[in-house]
Amino acid sequence: MIRDFFRVHVVDLASGKMNVTVHEGRDQYSGGGGLAAMLYREYGHPDRPWDDPDQPLIFAIGPLTGYFPLMSKTVCAFKSPYHDQYTESHAGGRSALSMRFGDMDALVVKGRARRLSALGVGARHFEIRDVEFMRGRDTLSSGKILRSMFPGSGRRSMLRIGPAGENGCAYACINVDTFRHFGRMGAGGVMGSKNLKSIVILGDRGFELPDNKEYPKLFQKLYEQLTATEIMNKYHGLGTAVNVAPLNELKSLPWRNLQATHDPDTGGITGERMAEERLLRNAACAGCPVGCIHIGYIREQFKKNYQYRYRQVGYDYELLFAVGSMLGVKDSFHALQLMDTVELMGLDVMSAGVALAWATEALEKDIVTREQTIVPLSFGDAAGYEKAIKYLGRAENDFYALLAKGTLKAASVLGGMDFACVLGQEMAGYATGEVFFVAEALGFRHAHLDTGGYSYDQKHEDQDVQQAVDFLVEDEKKRCFLTSMVSCLFARGVYGDEMLARALESVGYSSLAQTQDQVGENIQRLRWRTRFETGYDPDSVEIPKRYREVTTWKGKVDPDYMTALKTEYAKRIKELGKPEEV
Numbered sequence: 001m002i003r004d005f006f007r008v009h010v011v012d013l014a015s016g017k018m019n020v021t022v023h024e025g026r027d028q029y030s031g032g033g034g035l036a037a038m039l040y041r042e043y044g045h046p047d048r049p050w051d052d053p054d055q056p057l058i059f060a061i062g063p064l065t066g067y068f069p070l071m072s073k074t075v076c077a078f079k080s081p082y083h084d085q086y087t088e089s090h091a092g093g094r095s096a097l098s099m100r101f102g103d104m105d106a107l108v109v110k111g112r113a114r115r116l117s118a119l120g121v122g123a124r125h126f127e128i129r130d131v132e133f134m135r136g137r138d139t140l141s142s143g144k145i146l147r148s149m150f151p152g153s154g155r156r157s158m159l160r161i162g163p164a165g166e167n168g169c170a171y172a173c174i175n176v177d178t179f180r181h182f183g184r185m186g187a188g189g190v191m192g193s194k195n196l197k198s199i200v201i202l203g204d205r206g207f208e209l210p211d212n213k214e215y216p217k218l219f220q221k222l223y224e225q226l227t228a229t230e231i232m233n234k235y236h237g238l239g240t241a242v243n244v245a246p247l248n249e250l251k252s253l254p255w256r257n258l259q260a261t262h263d264p265d266t267g268g269i270t271g272e273r274m275a276e277e278r279l280l281r282n283a284a285c286a287g288c289p290v291g292c293i294h295i296g297y298i299r300e301q302f303k304k305n306y307q308y309r310y311r312q313v314g315y316d317y318e319l320l321f322a323v324g325s326m327l328g329v330k331d332s333f334h335a336l337q338l339m340d341t342v343e344l345m346g347l348d349v350m351s352a353g354v355a356l357a358w359a360t361e362a363l364e365k366d367i368v369t370r371e372q373t374i375v376p377l378s379f380g381d382a383a384g385y386e387k388a389i390k391y392l393g394r395a396e397n398d399f400y401a402l403l404a405k406g407t408l409k410a411a412s413v414l415g416g417m418d419f420a421c422v423l424g425q426e427m428a429g430y431a432t433g434e435v436f437f438v439a440e441a442l443g444f445r446h447a448h449l450d451t452g453g454y455s456y457d458q459k460h461e462d463q464d465v466q467q468a469v470d471f472l473v474e475d476e477k478k479r480c481f482l483t484s485m486v487s488c489l490f491a492r493g494v495y496g497d498e499m500l501a502r503a504l505e506s507v508g509y510s511s512l513a514q515t516q517d518q519v520g521e522n523i524q525r526l527r528w529r530t531r532f533e534t535g536y537d538p539d540s541v542e543i544p545k546r547y548r549e550v551t552t553w554k555g556k557v558d559p560d561y562m563t564a565l566k567t568e569y570a571k572r573i574k575e576l577g578k579p580e581e582v
Helices: 032-043 095-101 139-149 187-193 214-228 239-249 271-277 317-323 332-345 349-364 382-393 398-403 407-414 434-442 453-459 465-482 489-493 497-506 510-514 516-533 559-576
Strands: 006-012 017-023 057-060 074-079 086-091 106-110 117-122 126-130 156-160 174-176 180-182 196-202 279-283 293-303 307-315
Touching (some): 032 057, 032 516, 074 187, 086 516, 095 196, 139 156, 139 196, 174 187, 239 293, 271 293, 293 332, 349 407, 382 398, 434 453, 434 559, 465 489, 465 516, 465 559
Parallel strands (some): 006 106
Antiparallel strands (some): 156 196, 293 307
16 A cells, blocks of 8 residues: 655664654655655764764665565665765665565664674564674674574575775775675675664565556566566676677777777687686566666685685676776676775775775876885785785774775875876776766766766767756656656666656555656755755866867867866756755
8 A cells, every 4th residue: 555655764873763654745855865865864964973972873774665566776875985075875675575574665774783794674573682793703604693593584685795895995895795885985895884784674564555557567567578588688688788889999998908909919808708608598687577787606625626706796887897808807707806805895896996996007107105005015916906905994904994985085195196086986897078077076876877987978979068968867766756656777778758657646646746847846946955064165166187088989089178077067056955944
């Protein structure tokens, strides 16, 4: 049965208590990103630092979660250790469905536990366990222990951090059910600051499906579109790893700290080579029939006489860019080994890869020393990078502790700002041109999925500033509504305005169905207002010199065009973030 309110579980780690609260605002903010921003404004403290114990860590789902396929994401919102401002990260796995089965639209965690703890929460369950003995453990060994502590496979979602989160790394991630993550902007560091090793969401109740004729018909139609047509073939087949070869040909794939955008030899890291050499199986988030998660394998010899241990490692385009081309690593086995090591440490793979690419060039230019890096970082040397990832996750010395705060922080102290590949945070793998560089640098999450800027670059050779910025603002608004559902953005080709309206109508949300554009704008403005209130200034964002040296299929980047885009986009963002008129 639908409800026009939000049911929110609020946990205080300091007191060890939980309250269930009811909040209005469904017709204005829908769920997901809108609900998370609304809750931050109630429970957050814009004027306090990110690691203040009372800062909330918020998880939110949407009105279509559990009702339709690919409505399988959860939004995590927090004040980021990366820039000390409000932000979001999105993840799939079982988290969203577990929350739906746990009878919660959102989970708010505040306070700091006295000792390292694991939180278990559901509709009928609440406990906080002391897990101080797990301090320093990687995500793999932690997962094995937690599964025995919190039984309930199938409806249970396990969120956990590694050593990087415990150390407050600015880009530590939260591992979700092994192959998914709240990856960007340091949600794992927030958990670490709260002495929280794990959150286990227990889907220990059920929920009713709509009792009408339209709902099952529409569900079946959507299911068939997703599984019996070619619309999702890319994601199920080679997955996003298919992007490696074409982006390389377009001179848009960053190589060796973006010193190049093309390499004539991509080695074994194309989607095709990964599938031929390393692919074991596909997997899917709960509630998704597509199966876009591609899982390869690595093996390690643990005993003489050819005795090997195998491990499964998820991969996709962003990972292959970050620890593949960006580090000059071309061997599929080596790339997967690096992904696995990043996973064990609980780091965001894009930020970790880009940070180590900067460190490699900084070492080449004598800006940092071998004593600082401990190992002789060199492009293509996977063995060195494997050790460096562990040093980074465990903040082994002052250099790695500084690098764990972000590449720009390290460059501001040590030098090398010109070749720092940072666009608000360490870049995503799309060296497509000026629109994307500006979109990620100034965007709300500094993420490649905030807007389709990378796609715009590939479709437009013109330099129409107004048209490009209009696209970014409008595309963000539409994505704001989708991520309030909370839809996987791979499904945006299926869930257009008309289909979303039908889906919402079929489960009883008629008002949201009729006001998608307005609600999307409400959410867009609320998120930006919240970000501005925590200190954001788009005019202060600098795009490093390296991005003015990039060559794509269209030729050299035009610095004047990029500056004009940045100026206009900053202006539009400030308009969106203006305080609400009373």
